[in-house]
Amino acid sequence: MSFLVPCPQCGPRDVYEFRFGGETLRRPSPDATPLVWTNYRYMRVNRDGNAREWWFHRLGCRRWFVTERDTVRNVVSASGWATGD
Amino acid sequence: MTDERLPPADGEVIDRGSRLRFTFDGKGHSGHPGDTIGSALAARGVRMLSRSFKYHRPRALLCCDGRCPNCLVEVDGIPNVRACTAPLREGQRVRSQNAWPSLAFDVLAITDRLDRLLPIGFYYKTFYRPRRLWPLYEKVLRRVAGLGRVDITARPDLAPRTRHLHCDVAVVGGGPAGCIAALEAAAAGARVVLVDDQPALGGHLRSRSLPVHGDARIEGLSGTRAAQRLGELIAEQPGIETLIAATVFGIYEGTLLGVNQGQTVARIRAKRIVIATGAHERPALFDGNDRPGIMLGTAVLRLARLHGVRSGHQVVAIVDDGYGWSIVAELVAARVALTAVIDIGSGLPTPELPPGIEVIRGAAILEGTGSRRVTGLRIRVGAAERLVPCDAVAVSLRPEPATGLIAQDGGERRYDDRIGEFVAARLSDAVSVAGDVEGIHDDAHTMASGALAGLEAAVAIGLGTQDAIAAARTHRAACRASALARHGRPVALDAPGGRKQFVCLCEDVTVKEIAQGIEEGFEDLETLKRYSTLTMGPCQGKMCQGLATRLRATLTGETLAAAKLTTARPPFQPVSLAALAGPHLEPVRRTAMHGRHAALTDRWIDMGDWKRPHIYTSVEEECRAVRERVAIIDVSTLGKLEVAGADAGSFLDWLHPNRFSDLKIGRVRYRAMCDDAGIVLDDGTVARLGDTRFFLSTTTGTIDAMEQWLTWWLAGTDRDARVTNVTAQYAAVNLAGPRSREVLERLTETDVSKAALPYLAATEAPVAGVPAIILRIGFVGELSYEIHVPSDFGGYLWDQLTAAGADLGITPFGVEAQRVLRLEKQHAIVGQDTDGLSNPVESGMSWLVKADKDDFVGREAIAAVTARGPQQMLVGFELPERTVPEEGAAVIRDGRLVGRVTSSKWSPYLGKTIGMVSIPIEQAADGSEIEIRLPVGTVRARVATKPFYDPAGLRLRM
Numbered sequence A: 001m002s003f004l005v006p007c008p009q010c011g012p013r014d015v016y017e018f019r020f021g022g023e024t025l026r027r028p029s030p031d032a033t034p035l036v037w038t039n040y041r042y043m044r045v046n047r048d049g050n051a052r053e054w055w056f057h058r059l060g061c062r063r064w065f066v067t068e069r070d071t072v073r074n075v076v077s078a079s080g081w082a083t084g085d
Numbered sequence B: 001m002t003d004e005r006l007p008p009a010d011g012e013v014i015d016r017g018s019r020l021r022f023t024f025d026g027k028g029h030s031g032h033p034g035d036t037i038g039s040a041l042a043a044r045g046v047r048m049l050s051r052s053f054k055y056h057r058p059r060a061l062l063c064c065d066g067r068c069p070n071c072l073v074e075v076d077g078i079p080n081v082r083a084c085t086a087p088l089r090e091g092q093r094v095r096s097q098n099a100w101p102s103l104a105f106d107v108l109a110i111t112d113r114l115d116r117l118l119p120i121g122f123y124y125k126t127f128y129r130p131r132r133l134w135p136l137y138e139k140v141l142r143r144v145a146g147l148g149r150v151d152i153t154a155r156p157d158l159a160p161r162t163r164h165l166h167c168d169v170a171v172v173g174g175g176p177a178g179c180i181a182a183l184e185a186a187a188a189g190a191r192v193v194l195v196d197d198q199p200a201l202g203g204h205l206r207s208r209s210l211p212v213h214g215d216a217r218i219e220g221l222s223g224t225r226a227a228q229r230l231g232e233l234i235a236e237q238p239g240i241e242t243l244i245a246a247t248v249f250g251i252y253e254g255t256l257l258g259v260n261q262g263q264t265v266a267r268i269r270a271k272r273i274v275i276a277t278g279a280h281e282r283p284a285l286f287d288g289n290d291r292p293g294i295m296l297g298t299a300v301l302r303l304a305r306l307h308g309v310r311s312g313h314q315v316v317a318i319v320d321d322g323y324g325w326s327i328v329a330e331l332v333a334a335r336v337a338l339t340a341v342i343d344i345g346s347g348l349p350t351p352e353l354p355p356g357i358e359v360i361r362g363a364a365i366l367e368g369t370g371s372r373r374v375t376g377l378r379i380r381v382g383a384a385e386r387l388v389p390c391d392a393v394a395v396s397l398r399p400e401p402a403t404g405l406i407a408q409d410g411g412e413r414r415y416d417d418r419i420g421e422f423v424a425a426r427l428s429d430a431v432s433v434a435g436d437v438e439g440i441h442d443d444a445h446t447m448a449s450g451a452l453a454g455l456e457a458a459v460a461i462g463l464g465t466q467d468a469i470a471a472a473r474t475h476r477a478a479c480r481a482s483a484l485a486r487h488g489r490p491v492a493l494d495a496p497g498g499r500k501q502f503v504c505l506c507e508d509v510t511v512k513e514i515a516q517g518i519e520e521g522f523e524d525l526e527t528l529k530r531y532s533t534l535t536m537g538p539c540q541g542k543m544c545q546g547l548a549t550r551l552r553a554t555l556t557g558e559t560l561a562a563a564k565l566t567t568a569r570p571p572f573q574p575v576s577l578a579a580l581a582g583p584h585l586e587p588v589r590r591t592a593m594h595g596r597h598a599a600l601t602d603r604w605i606d607m608g609d610w611k612r613p614h615i616y617t618s619v620e621e622e623c624r625a626v627r628e629r630v631a632i633i634d635v636s637t638l639g640k641l642e643v644a645g646a647d648a649g650s651f652l653d654w655l656h657p658n659r660f661s662d663l664k665i666g667r668v669r670y671r672a673m674c675d676d677a678g679i680v681l682d683d684g685t686v687a688r689l690g691d692t693r694f695f696l697s698t699t700t701g702t703i704d705a706m707e708q709w710l711t712w713w714l715a716g717t718d719r720d721a722r723v724t725n726v727t728a729q730y731a732a733v734n735l736a737g738p739r740s741r742e743v744l745e746r747l748t749e750t751d752v753s754k755a756a757l758p759y760l761a762a763t764e765a766p767v768a769g770v771p772a773i774i775l776r777i778g779f780v781g782e783l784s785y786e787i788h789v790p791s792d793f794g795g796y797l798w799d800q801l802t803a804a805g806a807d808l809g810i811t812p813f814g815v816e817a818q819r820v821l822r823l824e825k826q827h828a829i830v831g832q833d834t835d836g837l838s839n840p841v842e843s844g845m846s847w848l849v850k851a852d853k854d855d856f857v858g859r860e861a862i863a864a865v866t867a868r869g870p871q872q873m874l875v876g877f878e879l880p881e882r883t884v885p886e887e888g889a890a891v892i893r894d895g896r897l898v899g900r901v902t903s904s905k906w907s908p909y910l911g912k913t914i915g916m917v918s919i920p921i922e923q924a925a926d927g928s929e930i931e932i933r934l935p936v937g938t939v940r941a942r943v944a945t946k947p948f949y950d951p952a953g954l955r956l957r958m
């Protein structure tokens, strides 16, 4: 793994500067069924292709942001600050 | 010993004026500065350097270019050094490998005669059954199959380094194509890094003496001079950094090159890469093609031109097209004692040669005769067979493009019928190729394609001009057309199938074995490779991949156009583990009071990156001071976060099972935090220092994760809350013990009485004149104060407190005493007494879950555990004896594992062993008996659900 991650604050940096934060998820509402909660906690899409993911710039600005990454070619095509959704 | 040096000549790199002494297998030799170990041995007439892997056949210099397995030796305890490229140094102790007991008399050479017993796939066939004999097979295989040995007593002088380079254009290969590409790119304004694996730039030109044509910069110069000139031009051109004697071992995602230069690994991040890796000559296929003395033509040339070493007195060259004839011309110019040239298929007219060199056309080579040294080539011309005597052979067949890096990068290699080679058919976006790697061996084309690649790379990153490119493109196209017009066809492989025609020298795989493998059904090159271990040796297929691909096509009747090369993976050349590991750097964090501790103790404990005093005097003495007098511990390593903003309180409510929005200013509350699976992540305290300002502590090891956890929950929300990691901003001590208030009173004007600053109160006030946060909390169950001051004052605070408490017997205490004391109070440590499956309900923290709260992180999961009821519980245990079970020891019932000890210590103060266990709820009642496994036997312990010390908690409220 040696691709570059474009931090919205610092620009493209070596992936080793970052912590991977996993797929972006939508947290269920408190009254969701146990099955929905279990899926949220443990099940991941693990998409083969473009995935929306969290990254944290550990050795840089120490901020979280969201990327679009092609998980096959390891190319990050877009990154930006998280929005409310 | 013979002396095989030629008279001095222009272009040689050795210094004949001085000598370097070294030994080979214990025997003394000498060479000159500028020699490699291989050239120095060749000059002494030493041919045989190693024994082959499977059949233990004698092997000698073959490529003289670091690309084959033949010259692997052990140098000063470091195995698998390539003699032909390793510079000779004074006093080196060189040993042969794979030979036992000696190179000349090798017992296992008998395997050469027994090849019928070592068929292809012999590992699979022979050593598969019976399974129970594996240990025996393994022992034998170790000895037979060794590739060098590791001398575990050797202490080589290693100083590995890592470098990071960033550039616009990285050029791989410092031959004419690479040098010119670098010059053009840099002239257009690009920052260039040029990497070459030879000791000097110039590539193949270094060992050529005939004039070079095709580029004005070096037009008409001899090869040697042209190489030097290119080196000068590169040095003069601003914007080029050159790494020589450096191998690119891999191309990785993000146009990253891994480069090994001695003990340094350089990571080069480039915008564009130009691959100008050239081409390697390929060995010829005939029986006994591995006899010592049978070498590649460029190897003979290199030894003669660079090191002034004669490879033989009667040298025969084998050629198959114009490339071979150009090498023959160079060999003649280099005074190599050529006696014959065998043309196996070029059909080109014979160039003018000095008298005494026989030219044999249309011959097939049948065998290399001899044993430890080639004595002749048996050939067939028409129907007649004859023997051409010789003591060295220069195999100068058309070289194969070195496309390994192209493939690693995801480029595609295809057989180009016009060129007759496997070349790049598709490249990844940021990569271009130049020079002989394109399969064309012509100086004018090489340099034209180098110039074009350099310009194109510059233009791709927004430098240079399109016009310049257009001109370069036209020029290159013309050079290519003219080179192709003269380009011969490769000679079809003729594989009569002899027993000792080696395709893969590394793994000793012969033509016959490949034929047999295909017959057995391993037709696909990738499966054939795994079955035969073909291309899997130390050279990683550099010598045999092309041969194997062609041979397989011939044997299966498939066209080369349909054929594939095997997958290329890093490393392209071996890299030592030490170089890859890089320097041994371990970050260490020291608190602001570190120097004070160092004056008192040398017993440290590592906690994360931190060093903390483990014990100062004795655990017993330190515990006594805490319980009876006053004591002080450095707690600067605690993680500290400041959470501020109008929504800070509600944000903390969201993250915790308990509540903070209702915490009063000047009060502290215990906190434990869970994730949405209800797992306890961390604990600590929260102090409210202002209406919108909270001061959190975390455990030492989790601060980074906690900072990330909190900021992650804030990201993308519009909560008015800011999280700042202030761990390094504050130094802190805990002043503990019944007399701690007296000490603090001496240093502060603020009222720290029980009424003014009761248990769980917080205030900000100067201590010893330093602004401080004072929290009335503690971990050890006594009256205590956690005092935070700006880091710069940490040492000062320590001094002031110890001085102020001197008459009261103030004593520093370390981590070990603290752990015993907290265990006496049954305070759990998250991460020690809990693990990645612990929820608060089963960790004895139910009391802090506020069931009436709205949604918070972990609520659903905690509610589910609460509903089903706890199955395990974290409780205390005690043992009347001085048996201390190991932390992690099993708790068993009826012989079954039911729980584990999470902490256990001998408490000198209480005079018993105490600890924490996680056990089934049925056993967790106060007073029940549990059985704990010891290294030998078991011990019965009593469950204790209340703190062992001061169960009512009166002392900390004093």
Ligand code: FES
Pocket: B038, B060, B061, B062, B063, B064, B065, B066, B067, B068, B069, B070, B071, B072, B082, B083, B084, B085
């Ligand atoms: S002769 Fe040294 S690697 Fe080939």
Ligand code: FES
Pocket: B068, B069, B503, B504, B505, B506, B507, B534, B535, B536, B537, B538, B539, B540, B541, B542, B543, B544, B545
């Ligand atoms: S010759 Fe090295 S792997 Fe085949």
Ligand SMILES: [Zn+2]
Pocket: A007, A008, A009, A010, A011, A057, A060, A061, A062, A063
């Ligand atoms: Zn950043």
